[in-house]
Amino acid sequence: MIVIFETQHKETIMSQLKVLIIEDTQGIREALSDIVTFEGMQAITANNGQEGVDKAKEHMPNLILCDIMMPIKDGYQVFEELRHDNEFKNTPFIFLTAKSDIDNVRQQLALGADDDIIAKPFNSDSLIGLIKEKVQTS
Amino acid sequence: MKHIHISTIPLIWRITLIVFIVEIAIMLVYSTSPDNIILWLNQNPVLFALIEATILTLISSPIIYFWIIHPFVLEKYNQNDEKEKRTAELVIANEELAFQNDEKEKRTAELVIATDQLVSQSRHVVMGEMIAMLTHQWKQPLTAMMLVVGVIKKKHSVIEMSDNDAEFLNTRIKKVEAMMVDQNQLSGSRLL
Numbered sequence: 001m002i003v004i005f006e007t008q009h010k011e012t013i014m015s016q017l018k019v020l021i022i023e024d025t026q027g028i029r030e031a032l033s034d035i036v037t038f039e040g041m042q043a044i045t046a047n048n049g050q051e052g053v054d055k056a057k058e059h060m061p062n063l064i065l066c067d068i069m070m071p072i073k074d075g076y077q078v079f080e081e082l083r084h085d086n087e088f089k090n091t092p093f094i095f096l097t098a099k100s101d102i103d104n105v106r107q108q109l110a111l112g113a114d115d116d117i118i119a120k121p122f123n124s125d126s127l128i129g130l131i132k133e134k135v136q137t138s
Numbered sequence: 139m140k141h142i143h144i145s146t147i148p149l150i151w152r153i154t155l156i157v158f159i160v161e162i163a164i165m166l167v168y169s170t171s172p173d174n175i176i177l178w179l180n181q182n183p184v185l186f187a188l189i190e191a192t193i194l195t196l197i198s199s200p201i202i203y204f205w206i207i208h209p210f211v212l213e214k215y216n217q218n219d220e221k222e223k224r225t226a227e228l229v230i231a232n233e234e235l236a237f238q239n240d241e242k243e244k245r246t247a248e249l250v251i252a253t254d255q256l257v258s259q260s261r262h263v264v265m266g267e268m269i270a271m272l273t274h275q276w277k278q279p280l281t282a283m284m285l286v287v288g289v290i291k292k293k294h295s296v297i298e299m300s301d302n303d304a305e306f307l308n309t310r311i312k313k314v315e316a317m318m319v320d321q322n323q324l325s326g327s328r329l330l
Binding site: 025027028031032034035038069096098099100120121122123124125127 | 286
């Protein structure tokens with residue numbers, strides 16, 4: 001009975017979570033949206049950095065999945081702009097990158113404790129595991 | 139040392155002048171001598187010529203030596219000394235030039251090697267950038283495919299179907315995943 005109650009409680013929490021997906025590649029963006037939705041979270045999508053910043057301010061997501069190399073504004077610029085906004089000071093970021101030198105990306109971003117980077121290609125289980133970890137710790 | 143050129147013509151003129159003046163002086167002394175001496179000398183012309191030549195030689199020789207020969211020899215000696223000094227300087231300058239030339243050749247060789255290295259490094263950088271770009275473009279669709287397969291797997295786990303259909307779908311999904319793992323290894327990274 002307690003187990004059922006805890007599961008239902010967790011599902012309720014997950015359904016209230018908003019995840020903003022900022023990714024310019026349509027196939028990846030749609031697949032990420034499907035996975036996030038399947039896990040019971042609310043997915044909001046943006047296809048470039050500027051749209052991502054605008055949608056973040058509009059929807060106030062609990063977590064942001066952000067690509068690095070994007071048109072108009074890249075992942076670095078999105079991170080810098082939102083980190084300077086007090087509303088997003090504690091919002092965890094998970095960066096998605098196809099770059100080989102992740103250490104270099106990590107240094108350039110100066111990530112916080114709740115932020116992380118996931119290297120492309122990755123599978124859905126790894127991503128969901130990371131999202132859940134970040135949501136629980138934040 | 140200052141270089142002074144002495145030609146032979148002025149030297150001859152100087153010697154002629156000395157001989158001329160000394161001869162006049164001897165003649166003046168002769169003309170003012172007592173008559174008995176003049177008479178004796180006129181009676182012995184050979185002896186007179188011998189005495190006159192001796193006096194001329196004795197008086198003019200030291201003058202010629204100190205006024206003409208000695209300065210000439212000294213000047214020639216100084217000129218030779220100057221020449222030797224200049225030659226030594228030229229030898230040193232020549233050696234310095236040869237050394238500088240060697241240095242230039244060495245530096246040129248080093249520059250050629252450095253240029254070759256830069257060209258080689260530049261090629262490697264361009265190749266590295268091209269490979270990084272290709273890898274990046276390779277990973278993008280692979281990521282999309284892996285995520286789509288992930289979505290299909292999740293949907294498959296909640297859709298009710300017969301055991302045969304479920305096994306068929308599972309087998310095909312595993313085959314696709316295996317192919318994607320192979321493709322991912324080409325990009326040099328590994329699945330998480």
